[in-house]
Amino acid sequence: MKSILKPLLFLLAVASILLLSDLSNRKGERVRKDVQRVAIFKFNSNLILERTEQGVIDELNIQAPGLRSRLELTRYCPQGDLPTANTTAQGILSDKFDLVISISTPGLQVMANANKNGAIRHVFCSVTDPFVSGVGITGPGKDERPPWLTGIGTFQPVEKAFLIAREMNPDLNKVGVVWCIGETCSEACIRKARVICDELGIELLETGIETASQVYEATIALTARGVQALWIGGDNVVETAIEMYIKAGLMAGVPVFDNSPYTTLRGVAFGVGADYREVGRTAARMACEILNGKSPAEYEIKDVVPEQIYINEATLRKIKGNWTITESLRQRADSILTE
Numbered sequence: 001m002k003s004i005l006k007p008l009l010f011l012l013a014v015a016s017i018l019l020l021s022d023l024s025n026r027k028g029e030r031v032r033k034d035v036q037r038v039a040i041f042k043f044n045s046n047l048i049l050e051r052t053e054q055g056v057i058d059e060l061n062i063q064a065p066g067l068r069s070r071l072e073l074t075r076y077c078p079q080g081d082l083p084t085a086n087t088t089a090q091g092i093l094s095d096k097f098d099l100v101i102s103i104s105t106p107g108l109q110v111m112a113n114a115n116k117n118g119a120i121r122h123v124f125c126s127v128t129d130p131f132v133s134g135v136g137i138t139g140p141g142k143d144e145r146p147p148w149l150t151g152i153g154t155f156q157p158v159e160k161a162f163l164i165a166r167e168m169n170p171d172l173n174k175v176g177v178v179w180c181i182g183e184t185c186s187e188a189c190i191r192k193a194r195v196i197c198d199e200l201g202i203e204l205l206e207t208g209i210e211t212a213s214q215v216y217e218a219t220i221a222l223t224a225r226g227v228q229a230l231w232i233g234g235d236n237v238v239e240t241a242i243e244m245y246i247k248a249g250l251m252a253g254v255p256v257f258d259n260s261p262y263t264t265l266r267g268v269a270f271g272v273g274a275d276y277r278e279v280g281r282t283a284a285r286m287a288c289e290i291l292n293g294k295s296p297a298e299y300e301i302k303d304v305v306p307e308q309i310y311i312n313e314a315t316l317r318k319i320k321g322n323w324t325i326t327e328s329l330r331q332r333a334d335s336i337l338t339e
Contacts, residue, residue: 036291037072039092039100043107044080046239047262048276052103052126055280056287063288071291080212080240082110089114099123101287102151103280104236105185108133112149121296124151125283126276128185128234130301140301147297150290152283152304154274156234156259158192161272164309165229165257166200168270169323174203175229176222176254178215178245180237181208189233189259215241219248228321232258232268242266253320261310264337269315269323275306312337 038060042053057073064071076092078084089111092100099121102111108124112135115122124130130137130153137145166172175197179186190206197204205227207218215238219230230249232238238245239260246267249256255269264271282304290296311333316323330336 035070035072036067036098037074037095038287038291039095039097040073040075041088041092041100041102041107041111042075042077043085043102043104043110044236044240045077046236046242047265048239048260048273049103049126049236051262051276052280052283055277055282056101056103056125056284057280058277059281059284060288063284067288067291080106080236082106085110086114093119096120099287099291101125101283105129105133105183105234106236108151109135109184112136112146115148116146118146118148120148121290122149122151123283123287123290123296124149125154125279127151127153128155129153129188132184132188134184137301142297142300145301147295150286150296150299150301152279152286152302154276154279154305155303156189156273157305157307158189158233158259159196160307161231161257161259162193162196162200162202164270164272164329165231166202167326167329169228169321171322172202172228174205174227175231176205176207176219176225176227177231177233178207178209178218178222178238179233179235180210182210183235183237186233186235186237189235193231193233209237212237212241216244216248219245220251223248223252223254227254229269230254230256232256232260232263234259239263242268250315250318253318255315255319255321255323261308261334264310264312264315264335267315268312269319270309270311272307272309274304275308278306279304308334310335310337314339 076088078088102108102124103126105127258268258271259273261271
């Protein structure tokens with residue numbers, strides 16, 4: 001009897017240890033499930049996307065205490081490299097995040113194409129025109145896109161930029177633009193620019209590029225054709241080479257104006273566009289609602305453009321032509337940089 005009892009007691013002890021170990025693991029699993037994991041996928045680094053990301057993070061930090069669970073953020077940025085971006089998107093899927101927030105049109109495209117089966121809920125922002133992004137968004141309605149995908153568009157105020165340029169220089173009749181032919185967001189802005197330039201009697205000289213390394217030479221070529229100003233629309237590639245764009249313009253005494261207010265800090269003469277920090281906050285609020293149980297399919301896709309006007313008066317002193325800040329524009333501007 002004793003010979004049988006000892007093995008039985010040993011087996012019971014082992015079983016108890018295994019059960020306790022499994023209980024511990026199952027408790028740990030419950031704790032992990034209580035953590036909601038969010039990936040922030042910023043396609044590259046420029047002032048617009050960095051401000052957007054900061055707005056996302058700021059709002060998530062504000063909302064986190066009100067979520068039903070703890071929030072864990074992981075940030076990704078492939079620095080505009082498409083193969084790296086595709087690998088990053090696949091990694092986000094394999095890591096089984098609860099939600100991803102993508103920033104920029106290329107970010108939306110890469111993440112949505114990787115997520116065609118809807119493995120993860122996806123909120124996008126800093127996208128010029130989501131309806132031409134080629135990811136299955138055909139309209140603003142709830143049934144006009146994949147049910148796991150939602151977000152906000154931010155179509156830059158292209159027409160307003162040219163109206164301000166004409167207000168600052170009534171003699172303006174020739175504007176140049178370098179734009180990436182592979183970006184749907186840039187093409188969308190170019191189409192609007194062609195229309196407003198035709199209405200204002202401004203000749204728009206365009207040069208298409210494929211990479212940021214081509215920006216400087218393309219800009220030099222435009223200034224040689226007698227443009228009086230250079231413009232940037234919603235172009236991620238040109239934005240990454242903004243210093244070269246500005247440098248080429250200033251060498252010819254030609255100002256750059258932009259559909260981003262922030263580039264005035266780099267030397268752009270003026271910028272009119274969205275407050276992208278607020279754009280990021282808006283997207284983050286949607287993400288928090290989804291984490292708290294709302295379905296992405298419940299949202300309509302709308303344009304969010306909290307407009308700002310920044311002017312760099314110091315840059316205007318360095319350029320040729322009759323460029324002035326009208327009193328009306330001074331009243332409307334959110335910021336005028338004097339140094």
